[in-house]
Amino acid sequence: MRGGGGGPLGMEIASACLAAGCAVTLVSEGRPLIAHLGRYLAGVLVKAALERGLAIVETGAARLERNAGCARVVLNGGGVIEAEVVVSAVGDVPNTGVAGSRVLTSRRPGTWRRSRRRTGRGTARCGAARSSRRRWPRPLSCAGTRHLPLRFEPYFWTEQFGLGLKAVGRLPVDGAPAFVEGGPGGPALMRFSHDDGSGVAVALNHRGPIPRLRRVGRAAT
Template identity: 30%
Template sequence: MKSVTVIGASLAGLHAARALRAQGYDGRLTVVGAEPHRPYDRPPLSKEFLTAPAGADGAEDPSAANRLDLTDAEEVAELDADWLLGTGATALDPRHRTLSLTTGRTLTTDGIVLATGAAPRRLPGPAPAGSHVLRTLDDARALRADLSRGGQAQVVVIGGGFIGAEVAASCAALGHHVTVVEAAPLPLVPQLGHAMAELCARLHGDHGVALRTGTGVRGLRSAGADDRVTAVELVDGRLLPADVVVTGIGVRPTTAWLEGSGLPLDDGVRCDAGCVTPISTIVAAGDVAHVAGARAEHWTSATEQAATAVHNLLAGRTVRTHRALPYFWSDQYGVRIQFAGHRAPGDVPRIVEGTPDDRSFLARYERDGRTTAVLALNRARPFLRLRRELARAAEPARTG
């Protein structure tokens, strides 16, 4: 294999490039990224980046974006890659091993790592001024500019998942009036179960954020010459006044450009347990990868899958599988929520340290007398210990 192309200058894409060099690949390496930025860290976009103080002139402090960078000049030189930034992929021809790019250029390559990530789901209909999604650095800049227009704003966050909750917490910290709208009876029930989701939902009320659950959104109202958002209309007819709206209702894997390629597409690029597609010279990692029947949208999965995918790409077949323990975290209202494990609907949570009233506790999920998952609010050290215990039973299997 003399040339490898990584499609996606993402977290997974960067870790794939690092893994290629770390595993001894010394051929031509190309990284194609639709955004004009080198790989950056996305989790702070909904937290530290939104709340970072502005510069002396009121403009964005350049250091806020610089702190997101995942590479430096030394690493860029060591990777020795051809970075095609601000360039998207439009088509893939596996038979001829060619990629078509938005610039009109065509690349021929021996191996491909798909790391194109996902794009945020949007509400149907037009998006008036003042309505936002949050996925990219440019999304965060646009939202931050709207939140800095002056005075207290009425902010409505549609979706109470991790992104929505983090944005709500940041907006509340900035002094805005915030309402979170969640279609489910409680946010995070699929991830945490009803009992623990209820405890986490209390964080909103603790900080003056209104939580409206069990209702969906019919659409956005707007007015004025600039067609700016004025309200969110709920399905029950209620109107929530809004100066700024942030929609956080999930993502879709970025696979439209792969239609017609022959690769199996079903909620992502379908891969085996080693992140390998039916074409052994094409692997996938991160939010776009549907690995062995599941797709994980978390920071840790993106980094771990990349190393497995590259190992198998260089081997020419699946010799290593990815079986890491699911893990995610979220920072909301000064509370770090951490979860690890495989929770099933019937698993029973039991608090073993701390108390919910203090918003600091450790809980085990149990099934038939054994621990299946662990949840912590501001209990990082004991959580790490239990996470390691669970991980020992789910270490990646290696057969070569």
Template identity: 35%
Template sequence: MTLREVVVVGGSIGALTAVEMLRMEDFDGRITVLSDEDVPPYTRVPLSKGVLAGTESIDDVVLAPLADEVDLRLETPATGLDLRTRTVHTPAGPVPYDGLVIATGGRARRLGHPGQDERVLRTYGDCVRLRDDLAASSSVLVVGGGFLGMEIASTARTLGKDVTVVDLAPPLDRLLGAVVGGHVRSVATQAGVRIVVTDGGVRLLGAPTPTGVELVDGTRLEADLVVSAVGDVPNVEWLAGSGVQVHGGIVVDSHCQVAPGVVAAGDVTVISAGDGELTRSPHWTNAVDQARAAVRALLHGNTAAPYRPSQYCWTEQFGLDVKMVGDLDPQGEPTVLDGSLDQGSALLAWPDAVAPRSIVAVNHRTPPVKLKRLLQPAAQAARA
């Protein structure tokens, strides 16, 4: 059918990319964007850095404004979906669609019980609150040592706070591998961050505002400010009873299709890795690339090119700019393509330079496009 009414649910970079892609693909019908936030679509990347540090504001992170002909409805969450009548339900009433793009992303995962006012960082509102708390604190305890947790720790340390990071495994090893992860931890430790690895989960202490954590061995760690950075949960509850397949996220096919006239993109999705296992890629580049593929499929069906993950992510912390392409958690010793970690700038490949599966650049001038090209021989061999 010819699409005349496209609804985009979400206010993220994935949602904005979908709107831009619709116009780039010459869709001239009506576009309605439903967002549950009270600010226009923005990029989350600076939240753990400049915005949290107080050097950037909402004006610095809001993305390019939507065209006047796009109907942006803020503070309008989707509460239900009827695939049969092609209707999205909201507190303000039903919104009909011919085509639907779901980009509702995820929300911060929480560790505490309902009586605890847990501090997290996912939205701009979270960031403003956390920034104010940080200004009034001298010590910070971050639960979770992934990209977000370590970026929060880096910003807090830059502001002169006493910082402790607690995780179930050495921070960043799961994402960057032991070699690069170990290097980043070494730099963080030299910057004054205390890292605690616990064999088991932690329990938040204090109510309503947590004031510490208890480890499984009974050890208690306290701080003025406790922040949970333990991943995210896809926003799929509004789809209950709709018939959309949900399994740890919205299940999409290779074209990001969900149902006739419905596609999805970004952190809310899961996709088959090829072996039947469903995987999520909650990264900025994935949301952008997937939104582009989803819109093409919405407009052109299976004649559109399938979605191919870019396998690119990055983090900035403790003066380190770390860019990675390929498989997360590279194992073993890398092949050094240029520089060295000891010298402060390195380009590394796993397992070798001939058919690399992972490439990491640490404070290295190589741009992302070139890093991706370095993976092409291995990708071509895998498809042969």
């Protein structure tokens, strides 16, 4: 099996295929996961992947072709990798073109509209956004947080090659972490610091609630 894409999805698919007994080659534009996680965290996951038998081919732009009923990947330098099965997991820009120039409006709590048109009784959607009035009635007011200021923090998680990673804060991160608990290789609870003073808390094979990760990320180094 050949996989195209060195992001989290491509790596997770490669991990699952390896676990199922497939021989897997991952074709990646540069080192996998660095653009998403940063050099340190990407290194931890890539090391685990290589130890489990993943073959990684780093290249520039690549393209897919069909050849005698089989798929193949043509690399930037002209090399070719053939396989019976090719999985493409490239790109992380959402397909928002389905909405066109129409605007989503919400006239009633818990409903989404596309130019006042519905796609089903009691349900409206636009692209991947979908909700039901019966299942989502006034979520914030029901939680009693209508007048509280919202503070959104990015949250990321992935499970691959025997490792589970959860992160709260802005990714990617630079440099080495400060270990709050554990050490390199995990289980570990880590904190990275950005130049602006903000932090990112990362749990590697470390069980714990998300609110604690938020507190670790906000704590001063």
